[in-house]
Amino acid sequence: MESSQIAAVAADTSDPRAGLRAVSSLRLLADTLELLQVEAALRSGMSWQDIADALGVTRQAAHKKHSKRIDPTIPTLRRNA
Amino acid sequence: MNKLVRAAQTSQSLSLAAMEEASRVGLREAGIGHLFLALVINDQSAGRALRSMGIDLDAARRAVEEQHEAQLASLGIEASFPEAGRIVFHETDGYAWSPRALDLITKSSGKNKTGDAAAVLRELVAEPSGLIAEILDRLGTTPEALLNQLDQIDSPAENTKPVAAKVKGRASGSMETFVPAPMEEVWEFLADPILVPEWEPSIGSIEHTGQEATLGGVWQGLAPASHPDGKPVNIKPQYRRRSIELVSAHRPERIAWNFAHPDVSRSSSVLMEFTLVNTTGGTQVQITKSWSRRNGWRSLVALPLRPIQKFLAWITLFQTGSAISRAFR
Incomplete structure (x- = not known):
């Protein structure tokens, strides 16, 4: 992804307060991107199992976290369909 | 409060x-x-x-x-x-x-x-x-x-809040909301019959007649057929149709719509009044919803239910208020 190229990971621990706050921004970005990618995956026809495999979690975990949050107009595949 | x-x-x-x-x-x-x-x-x-x-x-x-x-x-x-x-x-x-x-x-x-x-x-x-x-x-x-x-x-x-005038035999609820847009734009939005479904959750669509929004004009609306997530809505057939009348329009500070069920005998109509006030960064809108109370023995039955009624009125007002604000964000 072009917009989120990691330029240089500064291991700057001189101001841990600012550093910790920055980590929380990073989590926010990760959450945003995760939902965006899950929706894109479902739109492209990937199953929950494929998504879970790519995320490195169980199918149940991926489904539980995202099934309600995604855009409901995306036709999602049922496991045994 | x-x-x-x-x-x-x-x-x-x-x-x-x-x-x-x-x-x-x-x-x-x-x-x-x-x-x-x-x-x-x-x-x-x-x-x-x-x-x-x-x-x-x-x-x-x-x-x-x-x-x-x-x-x-x-x-x-x-x-x-x-x-x-x-x-x-x-x-x-x-x-x-x-x-x-x-x-x-x-x-x-x-x-x-x-x-x-x-x-x-x-x-x-x-x-x-x-x-x-x-x-x-x-x-x-x-x-x-x-x-x-x-x-x-x-x-x-x-913090002195305007209180809706009490009218005998009519129940009412009122709330205020902030809309981040100029007063004139908010008025235009509320005065457009085509846009009524945007702020009134009980209306899903309006028959588009191409008729100008003039005082006394009546439009036909239909209750929504599905929820936002696509699930169908169960509703009695006689409550499907609603008539919507523009009863008051004073650009740009006041507007009122009357909602009725034309297919229900003895249905009570609901009046929605909007009062707009210019404020820093946008418009303060006061929304008042009022309807006539039932007469006879039914009013006695309804009496203990008034707190619930008041709460339900607040919910619908809240939905309308937040929908108006959302339209401008």
Whole structure:
């Protein structure tokens, strides 16, 4: 992804307060991107199992976290369909 | 209004606004940044204090995003958040407060605190992470200056609320909402019959007759056939059709619509009145909903149910108020 190229990971621990706050921004970005990618995956026809495999979690975990949050107009595949 | 009711209504309206803000940036958890944005468009003194310092929704959204990007940059990560889209709160699910934001709201209705939006704002500017102080700094102010402003605006003299005139035999409910748009635009929005389904949840579609919005004009509306998530709505056939009449229009400060069920005998019609007042950064809209009470023995049966009725009226008013505000965000 072009917009989120990691330029240089500064291991700057001189101001841990600012550093910790920055980590929380990073989590926010990760959450945003995760939902965006899950929706894109479902739109492209990937199953929950494929998504879970790519995320490195169980199918149940991926489904539980995202099934309600995604855009409901995306036709999602049922496991045994 | 007692503190409990006030605190409940405040947290309801802040939750909705904050989660709507979270939804447009692809998040399902509303954090303190979103709570800050919700306060900027709040109708109470907290929102007025923020807006009177020149903080409007666009500037606040920008400041929150830039603050997060700056924090990422401090880690050596050059990234920008995906571009925000429209509010999808009503089509999606799984929303929650972040523990920090929830904690602030809970504290604001604690002992010796008022539980209104001003109390939430006071807790928010004192939050320990320093995120809000940094955002305020980007907006050219400080927590101290903001609290000073809030103290001035929050004085009891400023808090005299207009109360809807009581009419015998009619029940009514009223609420206020802030809309981040000029009065003229809000009036145009409320005066357009085609746009009624946007703010009245019981109307799904309007028969498009191409007729001008003139006083006394009547339009036919249909109840929504499906929920936002696509599930069908069960509704009795006689309640499907609604007639909508424009009963009062004084550009740009007042407008009123009357809703009736033409297929139901003895149906009581509902009057929705909007009063617009120009305020810093947008328009304050007072929405009053009134309907005639039943006569005879039914009124006695309904009497003990009045608190519930009042609550239900508040819910529909709240939905209308937030829908108007959402249309301009």
